[in-house]
Amino acid sequence: MKGLLSLFIVLFTANSWSQNVKEYDLYVSDTIVNYTGKKVNGIAINGSIPAPTLHFTEGDTAVIRVHNKMHHETSIHWHGLLLPNEQDGVPYLTTAPIKGMSTHTYKFPIKQSGTYWYHSHTMLQEQNGMYGAFIIHKKEEVPMPEYTMLLSDWTDANPHEIERSLHKANDWYAIKKGATQNYAEAIGKGHFKTKLTNEWKRMHAMDVSDVYYERFFVNGKTEDQAPQFKPGEKVRVRVINGSASTYFWINYAGGKIDVVASDGMDVQPVPVDRFIVGVSETYDIIVTIPEKGNAFELVATAEDRTGQASLWLGSGLKQLQQPLPKLKYFEGMKMMNDMMTVGGNMKDMGMNMSLQQMDMNAVMYPEITGKEQPKKSTAMPEMSKHDHGQDSNTNPDIVTLHYAMLKSPVKTNLPDGPVRTLHFELTGNMNRYVWTLNNKTISESDKVMIKKGENIRIVITNNSMMRHPMHLHGHFFRILNGQGDYAPLKNVLDIMPMETDTIEFHASEEYGDWYFHCHILYHMMAGMGRIFTYENSPPNPQLPDPKKALKMVYNDDRRYYFSAEVGLESNGSDGEMRLENTRNFFDVEWRLGLDKKSGYETEAHFGRYLDKNQYLSVYTGFDFRYHNSLERSKNLFGQMSTQDQRAVACIGIIYQLPWLVNADMRLDHEGKARLQFTRKDIPVTERLRLWGSWNTDFEYSVGSRYILTKYWSLSAHYDSDMGLGGGLVLTY
Amino acid sequence: MKTIQNIFLALVTTFFFTGCDAQIKNPKTETVKVYGNCGMCKRTIEKAANERGIVKANWNIDSDMLTVTYDQTKTNTDAILKKVAYAGYDSDLFRAPNEAYKNLPECCQYDRPVKAMAVANNHSEHQGHNMADMSQNNDVLSVVYTHYFAVKDALIKSDGKTAATQAAGLVKAITAVPMDKLKPAQHTIWMKILNELKTDAEHIAETNDVKHQRDHFASLSENLYTLAKSATNGNTIYYQKCPMYNDGKGAFWLSQENTIKNPYYGSAMLTCGSTVETLKP
Structure with missing residues (x-):
């Protein structure tokens, strides 16, 4: 009876809209998962990570009820879909947040076809598992076997803790990845000068990614199986990169891959050996199933090559794909040194780089540029034979997909309209994890006003040291890639360091706010984006208090991050606590002796970074100290110092010199000046760090730290006031 | 005297077994085929399979059989055979990447059970044609x-x-x-x-x-x-x-x-x- 009734309701509603209405119910709940032997929190939709795959046909009307069964709020954004602004799912910007224990209904017509996905747009929930595939079939589709390959990255760490560590430039993740690129390793590989130059140019160890992930997934599994296909059959694999911050290389043990669509839009088939799928990009590919009794590996390797996930196509004996060898970090460092000016800008040496055509990272790929050569050949004769074998097998003619190879099957010229050109420079400070457009975060910049019917052309230059997948909500843009009228349509543009790309889109919507942001989750949350706003948009009924709502959007990149380093040593306690955001910092430092003789010192500052590269900052604060054992003496400037007793207010200026030395010049209210040089965390070996400091009051200290765990280190240091000490350091 | 001897023997045996097997918790032993040739193969295969405290492997050169004892809460035969395949050795579950096989020393280049995996792919056919054209004209x-x-x-x-x-x-x-x-x-x-x-x-x-x-x-x-x-x-x-x-x-x-x-x-x-x-x- 109940069944009949609901059937009746479904039929009735379907009729009343005279269109095919497809309904889904999504239940979002907190869950406990165990992927690595450790139980950690995750967020599941309908009980699973990833969320269920939603299927639609072009022309359907989608009705999706999201039931938030958690006690905190959430949201769902439909990635790549053309829909009314209030259905876009960016909380506080376009759509009401879905409060805990409530239900929100999305309803929108499906006006396109292809491979898309959906994910939470609230804080870091995407990293916790809130992503799923959104597949739209063409109305008159030639049926073809297909499979969805949703890629993701998984960490057991709390994503908020990851975010905090990134802002503190904690190199624990580099240690886990074996990517600290320390001095000992540099010397061993004959790259001492490379490392020295790199630090001279004020760079810390660089990697192609920032976060250490325990697992990489295809549809929530390290290995997914698809044995159902027939031998020799051609299968459309819909590859979706639903990871928070990982680019994936895709290789097929069965050889060539035909790329037939990107970001949901068809492209003319192009055969390649491999391609990289940027964070949030989608690619449709066609691969061939092997003959009976065999299976081929379709493997997705994280760009930093710390792990991979596979899909097995076919059944039987499994043909493995050769894994991608480890990156040659020092080659990458050498390349970076060439490209980076001492002033902190990237220069492309007149190469006019664009559209992924020159992958500068290729210098780090052993499969293309050969194995890393050790400084002295200690290899056994047997080994050198290996190397020879390797060389003759390494295919130097690997065809890698790049954007210039994408060509739309139909003309994509924009409708006539006034053309406006915007310039965006992607900027950032790796050390403080500040990510910006034109040196401004989302909250620091005005919305970009656009008019319906206008054609917006955006010239983007990446002046940062990382690649960024820039995603535009609710619109497709053309990538001007030399294919003329047939420029491909996409909604994500991966742009590599030093590249300049041009995209253009037609302002085809009626109203609303549309996000344009970097889709690396931690970059977006740091404020790397802009908001495009249609002029004269009507008030959004989902956001009754637009001012307050916008403030909530801006709060994402205004947050302060806390960090601390507390030393507990035999000669006393040294420490520092910091609270900092994009531009400002508060810090408190102390040195407490264990006995009266060694006394105590404490300083507190409030400061602000001034320049684009954040080399320069100014601060104001106070300084208290008491050392009854110290004699007053003259400082370098001929002033009598107050090393023994001091209670002053001061102002100062900090400038980061080459080789990452901080020069701190300050003046106190009594007119006393002090210049102090500090270098922290010189990476000697993977876990050993040295530091030192000296000032014009002739105080100095040197020390070392051996990193035991993410939070704890063994330490020893000598301080001109406190003497020699050893103990533990807590780094939070 | 004999009792003492027996106790001693028992102790030695216990020690021997603790030394070898008892290190691996939740043990499970399986024997699977891994194709190979020589003594050097044996070293490579076992080195690839072994994992301290988790996997202990022994490959028999005559029968081509690999006996693995492993901690079943930590790994499984699939994972072990995958590592062996990455080292260049085929099993009935995995075929090693061609590159890994070719990197083996000459004496280890065993007869592969499956000579080549057919790539029923139009591209490779094309390539084949091109090469034929090239050599003719x-x-x-x-x-x-x-x-x-x-x-x-x-x-x-x-x-x-x-x-x-x-x-x-x-x-x-x-x-x-x-x-x-x-x-x-x-x-x-x-x-x-x-x-x-x-x-x-x-x-x-x-x-x-x-x-x-x-x-x-x-x-x-x-x-x-x-x-x-x-x-x-x-x-x-x-x-x-x-x-x-x-x-x-x-x-x-x-x-x-x-x-x-x-x-x-x-x-x-x-x-x-x-x-x-x-x-x-």
Whole structure:
């Protein structure tokens, strides 16, 4: 009876809209998962990570009820879909947040076809598992076997803790990845000068990614199986990169891959050996199933090559794909040194780089540029034979997909309209994890006003040291890639360091706010984006208090991050606590002796970074100290110092010199000046760090730290006031 | 006395077993086929499979059977055999990557149970056709091109030794071109460039100094280009330019792929350059 009734309701509603209405119910709940032997929190939709795959046909009307069964709020954004602004799912910007224990209904017509996905747009929930595939079939589709390959990255760490560590430039993740690129390793590989130059140019160890992930997934599994296909059959694999911050290389043990669509839009088939799928990009590919009794590996390797996930196509004996060898970090460092000016800008040496055509990272790929050569050949004769074998097998003619190879099957010229050109420079400070457009975060910049019917052309230059997948909500843009009228349509543009790309889109919507942001989750949350706003948009009924709502959007990149380093040593306690955001910092430092003789010192500052590269900052604060054992003496400037007793207010200026030395010049209210040089965390070996400091009051200290765990280190240091000490350091 | 002996024996046995097996918790033992040849194979296979405290492996050289004892809460046969396959050894579950197999020392190159995995893929068929075409119509010059591309690939990797070896092959190939079989137009070009081609190739062959080799490679490439305009090796050839070489005067090279891999700077400037002309066969 109940069944009949609901059937009746479904039929009735379907009729009343005279269109095919497809309904889904999504239940979002907190869950406990165990992927690595450790139980950690995750967020599941309908009980699973990833969320269920939603299927639609072009022309359907989608009705999706999201039931938030958690006690905190959430949201769902439909990635790549053309829909009314209030259905876009960016909380506080376009759509009401879905409060805990409530239900929100999305309803929108499906006006396109292809491979898309959906994910939470609230804080870091995407990293916790809130992503799923959104597949739209063409109305008159030639049926073809297909499979969805949703890629993701998984960490057991709390994503908020990851975010905090990134802002503190904690190199624990580099240690886990074996990517600290320390001095000992540099010397061993004959790259001492490379490392020295790199630090001279004020760079810390660089990697192609920032976060250490325990697992990489295809549809929530390290290995997914698809044995159902027939031998020799051609299968459309819909590859979706639903990871928070990982680019994936895709290789097929069965050889060539035909790329037939990107970001949901068809492209003319192009055969390649491999391609990289940027964070949030989608690619449709066609691969061939092997003959009976065999299976081929379709493997997705994280760009930093710390792990991979596979899909097995076919059944039987499994043909493995050769894994991608480890990156040659020092080659990458050498390349970076060439490209980076001492002033902190990237220069492309007149190469006019664009559209992924020159992958500068290729210098780090052993499969293309050969194995890393050790400084002295200690290899056994047997080994050198290996190397020879390797060389003759390494295919130097690997065809890698790049954007210039994408060509739309139909003309994509924009409708006539006034053309406006915007310039965006992607900027950032790796050390403080500040990510910006034109040196401004989302909250620091005005919305970009656009008019319906206008054609917006955006010239983007990446002046940062990382690649960024820039995603535009609710619109497709053309990538001007030399294919003329047939420029491909996409909604994500991966742009590599030093590249300049041009995209253009037609302002085809009626109203609303549309996000344009970097889709690396931690970059977006740091404020790397802009908001495009249609002029004269009507008030959004989902956001009754637009001012307050916008403030909530801006709060994402205004947050302060806390960090601390507390030393507990035999000669006393040294420490520092910091609270900092994009531009400002508060810090408190102390040195407490264990006995009266060694006394105590404490300083507190409030400061602000001034320049684009954040080399320069100014601060104001106070300084208290008491050392009854110290004699007053003259400082370098001929002033009598107050090393023994001091209670002053001061102002100062900090400038980061080459080789990452901080020069701190300050003046106190009594007119006393002090210049102090500090270098922290010189990476000697993977876990050993040295530091030192000296000032014009002739105080100095040197020390070392051996990193035991993410939070704890063994330490020893000598301080001109406190003497020699050893103990533990807590780094939070 | 005998009891003492027995106790001693029991102790030794216990110790022996603790030493070997008891380290692995939740043990499970399985025997699976892993294809191999020799004693060196045994070492490689066991090294790939073993994991301290988790997996203990023993491969039998006569029966090709691998016996693994492992902690079943931590791993499984699939995972172990995958590692063995990455080391180059086939099982009935995984076929090793061809690259891993080819990297095995010669004595270890066992007979693979499945000779080749058929790639029922139209691309490889195409490639096959191309190669057939090449050997039929243009075999006269194709050896020259083959060696030229090998020299180029060596220079991409800044590998002077291989470049020299391949250049020596190039000298031979140049000398061996049967001029009477060339078409008249090509014959004229060939006569014009022959001496310079040979000189440059010889210079590259004489040294392992990559810098010197690149100087000659630049003029070698320009001469070969005049030939390629008239006759390629049956495939499309791309004429590419590095704008920076020789203090900004630039240098050219020929490539079989449109993607830039610059032979003039090695890894430092690998992708610098552009295709200036596409030479169709």
